[in-house]
Amino acid sequence: MVLEESDKKQRIITAAIDLFYKKDFEAASIQEITEAAGIAKGTLYLYFSSKDALIDEIFAYCNIRNVQACDEGLDDEPTAIAKLQRRMQNAIRWRVAHKKEAVIEQMYMSIPGRGEGSRYTQQHRHFAIVDKIIQAGIARGEIKNAQSSLLGEVFFGIGGAFYYYFRENPRQMEEEYPWRLCMQMVRDCLQADGLKPPPDK
Amino acid sequence: MVLEESDKKQRIITAAIDLFYKKDFEAASIQEITEAAGIAKGTLYLYFSSKDALIDEIFAYCNIRNVQACDEGLDDEPTAIAKLQRRMQNAIRWRVAHKKEAVIEQMYMSIPGRGEGSRYTQQHRHFAIVDKIIQAGIARGEIKNAQSSLLGEVFFGIGGAFYYYFRENPRQMEEEYPWRLCMQMVRDCLQADGLKPPPDK
């Protein structure tokens, strides 16, 4: 009833996602986007102040949905490892199901000057959540006593690996083995073992 | 004494790497690049037939150097795991030492239509070599009997994680612990365990 985004705006977003995915941010022109959205060129500027603003908003659009999908059901999991495993499954499934949005999210973060620094900083939302889980896990002795940011990177690295694999081999998503492997790797890489912690510093 | 690449060409390459790194391929104009190289705009076209050709060549330039650095000393390592561990160290060290080139290599492969498909396909040189090592390892029962492409992705995923971490925390490269962690993760994720192989297909 309320709060429904303008129809026009949604059409712009949909068209922009499609074209950004297919052609890159730079290569997709306002002309093409508005044509695909079935509106006049000037109309876009009623909803987005500039192309840059559009790109930012499209990223936010994709990022938010991705984060939300990733966070689903995390509270139901008892341990940090279980939460991370659950989150990884969420992430992979969402990205495979929303290839365009996933690609755009990634593309955005690799633009120099747009998403600066390490992925950890860039994907703030994703990382903030994962970092919290990891830190809690470390505090409880459940997770390796290493830099949480490093463990976070590893977590996302493994996630990316399985995502690429499943994206190219979608049928494997129905199999049990790859998922088991994935979960096992998360555990192996993150779970605390007997190793001594780093001597502070 | 002989055969040294033209001074001008090298200056173009250096300037282009710097600007592509700072501003993205599209955003860096021929104007800027030639200015930075201290030559006239037209001169660039004596060495590169077009901006696209320049981009391609810059990528090749970075990619070749990266691959070479990564492959150093691999033959000295006895086992597949050892080779992979060695290669990962090479990769991380080179990328941290050549941040711009590493970023450009990555950027290039994420351009839609330039490096299509999975990273596995894109970074052909890197992946081809790693894949061979993995497959040999699988054949010898040393590495998990899973799809080599999946294990390759995991390998690069972990590598990326440590690379980002070290890039942001360069002093950690002097410590022993993070490297030990890295090597251990490679082993944990790739080394064969008692798990049954996937039921073919």
Place this chain on the structure above:
Amino acid sequence: MVLEESDKKQRIITAAIDLFYKKDFEAASIQEITEAAGIAKGTLYLYFSSKDALIDEIFAYCNIRNVQACDEGLDDEPTAIAKLQRRMQNAIRWRVAHKKEAVIEQMYMSIPGRGEGSRYTQQHRHFAIVDKIIQAGIARGEIKNAQSSLLGEVFFGIGGAFYYYFRENPRQMEEEYPWRLCMQMVRDCLQADGLKPPPDK
């Protein structure tokens, strides 16, 4: 009231005709044309997809008008010779009155690769019409039984001669003698005489 071609487009056409006439297709730049038309450079591309397209359209513009003017009143003439004589007068008068358009039409057809081959092929519209008249005249025994294409060339050759003459000596157009001479030459050159036809092929 309605359907009038955009004001801007007409101004571009006028400016282009003027500059193409004065400076040749290549030498007249888009910059100059749009300046002369009093519009911005980019605006031209709203009406013409490229400079080549502009040139083609300008030619068509001139050619169509020329052909139409030439064809006026031909049906009123009873014989082939009379039709040709009428057409020649039309052609000369139009070209003198529209010097720029006439020159552009000619220039266009002499561009290698644009209007290839003999004039007969190039000026298709003009030639097609004249050829039909000539062939009908041959069939009726009114015109020399020679290759219609050759007689067509002669017709246009004589037309060109008088056009150049009148263009440089406009006052002569008011005199009777030159026109009489012109008509007589058309008759002399084309009208059937007792000569035997060529022994076929």
Place this chain on the structure above:
Amino acid sequence: MVLEESDKKQRIITAAIDLFYKKDFEAASIQEITEAAGIAKGTLYLYFSSKDALIDEIFAYCNIRNVQACDEGLDDEPTAIAKLQRRMQNAIRWRVAHKKEAVIEQMYMSIPGRGEGSRYTQQHRHFAIVDKIIQAGIARGEIKNAQSSLLGEVFFGIGGAFYYYFRENPRQMEEEYPWRLCMQMVRDCLQADGLKPPPDK
């Protein structure tokens, strides 16, 4: 022994004629010409001060040869008409045999600003000679008492017609009929008849 034009210069001329013919003056670049001539770019400027000078000289080169070929044997002919007929044959045969040079001569004269005004002015050498013959013929009552410039244009108009015809139908040059037709047209159009001269002016 003497006076032999530098080998290099001749190679430039040959290459330029070929490329101007194939691609138009503008479209043929100095680069291409020197490449085709097998010399360095800078060398061309030792022989020609600029591209414009080259074009002018190439035109002169073609024009001189054409004029010379046209003038061959004219003195052997007794009457003005016979001289003109001979000249027309010379002209047609030379142009068919030297298609490139003929096309270049024509192209040059149709460049706005290069060969200004009527063909009569442009092709000065050709016209001067023909004009002299015509005026002598008029003086002797052999040729129509009309403006010599007009008769000159007609002469060249007919010549152009047969040239185009023969160029496209080279076998017709072996036949007698087309040549007879050509000679007859020259006579018909130029030879004095009983018509009164124009009332001076």
Place this chain on the structure above:
DNA sequence: GATGAATGAGGGTTCATTCAT
């Protein structure tokens, strides 16, 4: 709100010409 014609800065590229070798 919606339009799309108009803008003009800036893009990549070509090419006649120069000059140190």
Place this chain on the structure above:
DNA sequence: AATGAATGAACCCTCATTCAT
């Protein structure tokens, strides 16, 4: 005399953005 690397002005064209309707 001969070279060809270097130049930079000028070219055609694109496109994000504006604004009168």
